[in-house]
Amino acid sequence: MTRFLLWLLGGVVLGGIIHIVVILTLPALAEQSLWSRVADIEADNRMVILPRVVAGEPNPLGLDPALAYGLCRVDLANGPAYVSGVLPEGFWSVALFNPSGIVTYSTTNRDGIGKTLELGIFNAAQTRLLAQQQLDIAEGLLVVESASDELLILVRLAPPHQVMRTRFEQELSEVECGTRN
Amino acid sequence: MRFVLYLLMMIVVALGVGFGLSYYALTDGRLFGVAQVGPWHAWPDVGANAPNPYTRGHLARTAAFELGQSEGLQFTATTDSDGQPLTRDCAYRIDGRTPLATFWTLVALDEAGINIAAPDVAPAMRSSAIARTDDGSIVINVGTRLLPLNWLELTGEGPFKLVLTLYDTAAFSGFSSDASMPVIIRGSCA
Numbered sequence: 001m002t003r004f005l006l007w008l009l010g011g012v013v014l015g016g017i018i019h020i021v022v023i024l025t026l027p028a029l030a031e032q033s034l035w036s037r038v039a040d041i042e043a044d045n046r047m048v049i050l051p052r053v054v055a056g057e058p059n060p061l062g063l064d065p066a067l068a069y070g071l072c073r074v075d076l077a078n079g080p081a082y083v084s085g086v087l088p089e090g091f092w093s094v095a096l097f098n099p100s101g102i103v104t105y106s107t108t109n110r111d112g113i114g115k116t117l118e119l120g121i122f123n124a125a126q127t128r129l130l131a132q133q134q135l136d137i138a139e140g141l142l143v144v145e146s147a148s149d150e151l152l153i154l155v156r157l158a159p160p161h162q163v164m165r166t167r168f169e170q171e172l173s174e175v176e177c178g179t180r181n
Numbered sequence: 182m183r184f185v186l187y188l189l190m191m192i193v194v195a196l197g198v199g200f201g202l203s204y205y206a207l208t209d210g211r212l213f214g215v216a217q218v219g220p221w222h223a224w225p226d227v228g229a230n231a232p233n234p235y236t237r238g239h240l241a242r243t244a245a246f247e248l249g250q251s252e253g254l255q256f257t258a259t260t261d262s263d264g265q266p267l268t269r270d271c272a273y274r275i276d277g278r279t280p281l282a283t284f285w286t287l288v289a290l291d292e293a294g295i296n297i298a299a300p301d302v303a304p305a306m307r308s309s310a311i312a313r314t315d316d317g318s319i320v321i322n323v324g325t326r327l328l329p330l331n332w333l334e335l336t337g338e339g340p341f342k343l344v345l346t347l348y349d350t351a352a353f354s355g356f357s358s359d360a361s362m363p364v365i366i367r368g369s370c371a
Contacts, residue, residue: 004187010195011191011193011195012195015197015198015202016198016199019199022199026241027240027241033244034244055295055299056297057296058295062243064288064305065296065304065305066307091284093349100237101244101247102232102237102240103230103248103249103250105249106228106248108252108283161310162303
């Protein structure tokens with residue numbers, strides 16, 4: 001009996017180890033990632049409006065049908081990135097996704113920024129350089145330090161009503177995004 | 182002989198516990214980082230910049246644009262408040278209050294994540310576009326057959342889930358206030 005319980009305990013411990021290994025390796029084993037799903041969208045250094053979510057159609061990116069989405073892909077190896085533009089009156093938010101699909105930075109316009117979206121994104125080396133040069137940072141410019149060079153920038157914009165959506169998407173597509181040398 | 186039997190049992194137990202627990206952790210996950218408020222559940226650190234390993238596994242499974250921590254939080258319900266799975270054979274009433282948020286949206290999805298709103302109506306219900314009761318609480322009827330008041334009209338048949346996305350809910354940090362999420366009550370069934 002004792003031997004049986006010992007074997008059982010051994011099985012449970014081994015199961016625990018398998019569980020930990022599965023959970024830790026799962027992100028690396030996934031066939032599809034956020035990045036592979038948006039790989040076909042030509043969003044390099046420009047703001048692209050993602051297609052609207054339609055009822056009955058697949059929605060792999062998990063987008064909210066009520067919102068307009070602008071996506072921009074940047075590589076900080078080419079220089080610091082910027083996002084600059086004026087958005088219409090309404091709720092909007094920005095999120096930066098690293099290559100693992102994790103949100104490394106996010107903010108909303110309730111944080112006192114209002115309608116203007118001014119974001120400067122720097123990697124560690126560029127941040128150091130920026131600090132050394134002791135430049136005056138313009139008021140309203142958000143300086144974000146990123147640990148990874150490759151980033152997806154996603155702007156969510158919520159039109160108060162669906163009839164305003166086309167205009168909101170137009171204004172969102174005029175937001176400038178890219179890297180500066 | 183006995184040794185072989187014990188060894189086989191250990192292997193079966195190990196595989197069952199290892200993979201079973203992993204599957205549970207990433208689907209139901211109540212013991213592993215999923216927050217539960219009534220029938221609603223959410224992954225609270227899905228938008229954090231250093232999520233825990235279980236949330237990382239969840240992120241890898243969904244591979245979707247999740248909300249950052251300052252942008253909001255998404256709640257999903259697959260059952261009603263009595264624990265019965267949501268099905269399009271029945272009508273449901275969502276009743277109560279939501280946590281403080283700039284606005285929220287409510288969508289109904291099938292098991293594959295496809296929006297199942299009726300073709301001619303808006304695919305999402307938005308907090309600013311519904312009629313409220315005198316005390317400010319919400320009553321939303323969900324179902325395929327004609328329902329009064331705020332009606333999220335669905336199409337098709339089979340199980341579904343409700344996704345309530347709260348935008349800009351930085352104020353909602355603790356999960357102690359159970360009463361703040363609305364209940365889901367089953368009505369008449371076909």
